[in-house]
Amino acid sequence: MTGILLLEQTLNGLQFGLMLFLLASGLTLVFGIMDMINLAHGALYMVGAFFAAWFTSLTGAFVWGVLLAVPATAVVGMLLEATLLRTLYARDHLSQVLATFALILILNESVRMIWGSDLALSPPDALAGPVELIPGLYYPSYRLLIIGVGLALAALLYLLVVRTRVGALVRAGASNREMALAMGVNIKWLFTAVFGLGAAMCAVAGAMLGPLLAVQVGMGESILILAFVVIVIGGIGSIWGAFVGSLLVGFVDTFGRTLLPFLFREFLPPQWAAAAAPAVASILIYLLMAVVLFLRPQGLFAARS
Amino acid sequence: MKHMQTSRAWAWWLAAGVAVAFPFAMQALDETFYISMASRMLIYGLAAVSLNLVLGYGGLVSFGHAAFVGIGAYTVGILITEGVPNGWIGFALAMAIAAAFAAVIGAVSLRTRGVYLIMITLAFAQMVFYLVNSVKAYGGDEGLNLSERSAFGLGLDLKDDTTFYFFVLALLAACLFGIHRLMHSRFGRVILAIRDDEVRAESIGYPVYRYKLILFVMAGALGGLAGALMVNQQNYVSPNLLHWTQSGLLMVMVILGGVGTLAGGLWGAIVLLTLEDVISEYTIHWQFYVGWVLLAVVLLAPKGLAGLRWPRRRKDGRP
Numbered sequence: 255m256t257g258i259l260l261l262e263q264t265l266n267g268l269q270f271g272l273m274l275f276l277l278a279s280g281l282t283l284v285f286g287i288m289d290m291i292n293l294a295h296g297a298l299y300m301v302g303a304f305f306a307a308w309f310t311s312l313t314g315a316f317v318w319g320v321l322l323a324v325p326a327t328a329v330v331g332m333l334l335e336a337t338l339l340r341t342l343y344a345r346d347h348l349s350q351v352l353a354t355f356a357l358i359l360i361l362n363e364s365v366r367m368i369w370g371s372d373l374a375l376s377p378p379d380a381l382a383g384p385v386e387l388i389p390g391l392y393y394p395s396y397r398l399l400i401i402g403v404g405l406a407l408a409a410l411l412y413l414l415v416v417r418t419r420v421g422a423l424v425r426a427g428a429s430n431r432e433m434a435l436a437m438g439v440n441i442k443w444l445f446t447a448v449f450g451l452g453a454a455m456c457a458v459a460g461a462m463l464g465p466l467l468a469v470q471v472g473m474g475e476s477i478l479i480l481a482f483v484v485i486v487i488g489g490i491g492s493i494w495g496a497f498v499g500s501l502l503v504g505f506v507d508t509f510g511r512t513l514l515p516f517l518f519r520e521f522l523p524p525q526w527a528a529a530a531a532p533a534v535a536s537i538l539i540y541l542l543m544a545v546v547l548f549l550r551p552q553g554l555f556a557a558r559s
Numbered sequence: 560m561k562h563m564q565t566s567r568a569w570a571w572w573l574a575a576g577v578a579v580a581f582p583f584a585m586q587a588l589d590e591t592f593y594i595s596m597a598s599r600m601l602i603y604g605l606a607a608v609s610l611n612l613v614l615g616y617g618g619l620v621s622f623g624h625a626a627f628v629g630i631g632a633y634t635v636g637i638l639i640t641e642g643v644p645n646g647w648i649g650f651a652l653a654m655a656i657a658a659a660f661a662a663v664i665g666a667v668s669l670r671t672r673g674v675y676l677i678m679i680t681l682a683f684a685q686m687v688f689y690l691v692n693s694v695k696a697y698g699g700d701e702g703l704n705l706s707e708r709s710a711f712g713l714g715l716d717l718k719d720d721t722t723f724y725f726f727v728l729a730l731l732a733a734c735l736f737g738i739h740r741l742m743h744s745r746f747g748r749v750i751l752a753i754r755d756d757e758v759r760a761e762s763i764g765y766p767v768y769r770y771k772l773i774l775f776v777m778a779g780a781l782g783g784l785a786g787a788l789m790v791n792q793q794n795y796v797s798p799n800l801l802h803w804t805q806s807g808l809l810m811v812m813v814i815l816g817g818v819g820t821l822a823g824g825l826w827g828a829i830v831l832l833t834l835e836d837v838i839s840e841y842t843i844h845w846q847f848y849v850g851w852v853l854l855a856v857v858l859l860a861p862k863g864l865a866g867l868r869w870p871r872r873r874k875d876g877r878p
Contacts, residue, residue: 342857345861348818349861351622353858355811359853362846363844363850479803486678536692544682551671
């Protein structure tokens, strides 16, 4: 029984971590290459989720909803980059915080004006039920799909960044922006492309998580902070760091929430355990980040030397 | 900082005059609702001014200031709930506990710098946020409703909106004057020297880390004071007061008003909350328009509103 519970939670942690990775990968590239704090990254995740819900209701198929939401969000992201965010790269972090905070307000309210405060999005009927993975372990098939999509995209992104010429330019930009500029990399084009890619990843995460959480205005704010935690733990600008950080945060958070109540009940009076376990569980990942920062200020896998 | 001494003294006296006359004017116009609204602006102003202490003068971007405000608010709220409405005890404890948290958070966070400082202060603030959320005995995520305000004796009745307004105004004025004196003292000069060139300050022999930590604790204590006022103004406190977007909002106020200017945070708070109130009269989508105003400020007035008004008075050209 315990073994099956552990396995189930491992899959949950993996699923959560992979979705975090989709958000964190774009964020870490933007942060690492453009040296830009983009608080509006979470808003793109929300835009992606709303696009997915809207296209799904228009076409009647979840697949089409997701497939159309991805390019649509990428276009929104690239438009934002080309019109506004590009002017912020040279500014200090404070100005970037103010501008992208303003962008959150604008995007949140735009979405509310267009679609209202929330939209319904449910997974396709074919994936509604659970599958029996091993005898005794029933796991929702939709969550398995999320894990599959997450793994596939992580692999794709890895190949793109590590094996292609564009990826080499991205890595060059992340590790030393001035040098990449001096070597003649077309930074303008590269930045827009990276931003579009990040927005597309946001859209996938938003569309896939939409049916599990909720497609609503403000959904980006809470998950944005988690994505920041991930990239700070992993090391800003490092894709591999974002991957490891995402899984770490996914597992720590998931296991914290399921195992701590058991653990606390062993040592504490029941009413204390009931109160303390959820609190400590929510704090766990921030504690992890504080410890990592304290011991290795540049994160686990620093992109810059 | 020099601007406050002579050339802009008249502006301060003018602002003080307007602030004192305001509640009487509103009473004469029978619009007493605005007195309570003005109190709220001044309290947010105090919170932003306290953040500016670290953000502007210290050059330390703390993204978790709402935690100190929230701790102050919860301290007073919990004391009142437990039958201790004494304001002297409540306010002193609010500042002391916020300062204690600031000491612990600062001791760890100030060893990092730049982006990492932003993130680690954010992380600590999130911890406090979830901690407060989980304390079911005091409302948990639903917050804490209060039936009375702090009592200071001395014939002060804080339930009266005008009295409360002047109480807030007096505290704010005292804080502004205190910070003004502080930044002109030896301590303040060292803080500015550290902000401008940390390595230089350290090589001259100043214990940089200790100075930063003291500044951080002061800002935390003043944040706690703002929180103590806030819970009194609203008769309510909820974990939302500690959410990271509140920290962002305080930062926005400081940047909007002008980073590193004495009253920048105050002006930023007044402008932002006025915008919010005015625009929300006309549309529920006020955030949309406030967002555009903020964006315009970033793009057109890089040094905030203070930089717009006195472009030539800034000698060093730094924010």
